[in-house]
Amino acid sequence: MPPAYLLIPAAGSGRRMGADRNKVLIDLLGQPIIAWTLQAAALAEAIVWIGLICQERDRPDLETIVRSLALTKPVDLITGGNSRQQSVYNGLQALPAAASHVLIHDGARCLATPDLFNRCAAALETTPGLVAAVPVKDTIKVVDDDQTIQATPDRQYLWAAQTPQGFDVAPLKQCHQQGLTQGWNVTDDAALFEKCDLPVQVVAGEESNLKVTTPMDLAIAEFILKQRLESPKDYPNAVAV
Numbered sequence: 001m002p003p004a005y006l007l008i009p010a011a012g013s014g015r016r017m018g019a020d021r022n023k024v025l026i027d028l029l030g031q032p033i034i035a036w037t038l039q040a041a042a043l044a045e046a047i048v049w050i051g052l053i054c055q056e057r058d059r060p061d062l063e064t065i066v067r068s069l070a071l072t073k074p075v076d077l078i079t080g081g082n083s084r085q086q087s088v089y090n091g092l093q094a095l096p097a098a099a100s101h102v103l104i105h106d107g108a109r110c111l112a113t114p115d116l117f118n119r120c121a122a123a124l125e126t127t128p129g130l131v132a133a134v135p136v137k138d139t140i141k142v143v144d145d146d147q148t149i150q151a152t153p154d155r156q157y158l159w160a161a162q163t164p165q166g167f168d169v170a171p172l173k174q175c176h177q178q179g180l181t182q183g184w185n186v187t188d189d190a191a192l193f194e195k196c197d198l199p200v201q202v203v204a205g206e207e208s209n210l211k212v213t214t215p216m217d218l219a220i221a222e223f224i225l226k227q228r229l230e231s232p233k234d235y236p237n238a239v240a241v
Contacts, residue, residue, distance in 0.1 A: 003048045004121035004166070005099040006041055007091040010034055010062070010107030011055045011080025022058050023212060024107040029225050033212055035065055036110035036225070042071040043114040046121030047103070050075045051094055053087045088189060089176045095169060102172065103164040104189055108212045111224055112164065116206055120164045123203050128168040129193045132205035133159040162205040165189050171198060 010024045024034035034052075041047055050073055054062050059077055066075045078094045080087035088104060095102060101124045103117065116132060123130050136158040142151040165188060175192040178184075186192055190200045208224050210217055 001046050001118065001122040002101045002124055004044075004046045004101050004103045004117070004124065005049045005051070005095055005169075006047045006103045006105060006117070006164075007051045007053060007078075007088060007095075008034075008037060008041070008105055008107045009053045009080065009084055009087045009091070010058075011053050011087045012084075012108070022055070025058065025061055026212075026218065028110065028212075028218065029222055029229075032061075032065055033110045033221075034062065034107050035069060037105070037107050037112070038066070038069060038071060038075065040110075040112055040114055041105065041117055042069075042073045044117035044121070045114075046118045047073060049073060049096060049099070051078050051091050052076070052107070053078045053080045053091045055080050083185070084188075085176075085179065085186060085192075089180065092169070092173050092176060099169050101166065102169050103166045105164040106211055109163055109209055110212060111206070111221055112162075112209045113206060116209065117164060120166045120203050123201065124166050124168070127199065127201040128171055129190060129198055129200040130166045130203050131188075131190045131200055132162040132164055132209065133202045134162065134205045134207055134209075136160050159202055160205075161188060161190065162209050162211075163188075166203075167193065171196070 025032050041050055052062060052075055054077055062077060078091050081090055103120055120130060120132055136155050139155060140153055140158055141149045143149050175196045179192050184195060193200050212218055212221050
């Protein structure tokens, strides 16, 4: 599989969590959320470098966390922007010159496994863009501003997007530049690829790969991590506290 360079956007806040700080700094089983994310990424054989995108106010805390983990992969801190899109743009400019493939993974998705990172990296050998995703289980309703149902799409064609998302670096940089020029506002990098008429493939994600956004998500993440740590045979890559 091609070596993958990983960007981790972690420049958000804890607003929806009801926290007074960046949610990736919140404690989860004795470690900050971002520590779990970093350790899983560092255990993925395909990843050779990690860029952690953050706001300047969080840099001292994140530097301390990175030092304490003593990871086997280099981690560079990159200053983020006012939006996720701007933060990833900044991250792309900071990639090492040798980077031809990049994975982008939300810092708050702390339950992704090393295997998922490796599978996404391997898929970049055959596609210029990919998204980890899982099939939607619920029936989805499309509603208008009055909360009146307008349509019920066939869920066999619906997938819930996760991260990592992976791309060839050159076209992704071009898409980001075009998005900046055109004033596009998107919520993930795959949407930029789609707007530029470039193909994006789905790679099977993980049901447990939730994004910690609310207190309920934090409770679920704690439950899943406890199960992994109690079952090392089932989760050989689980990192002990």
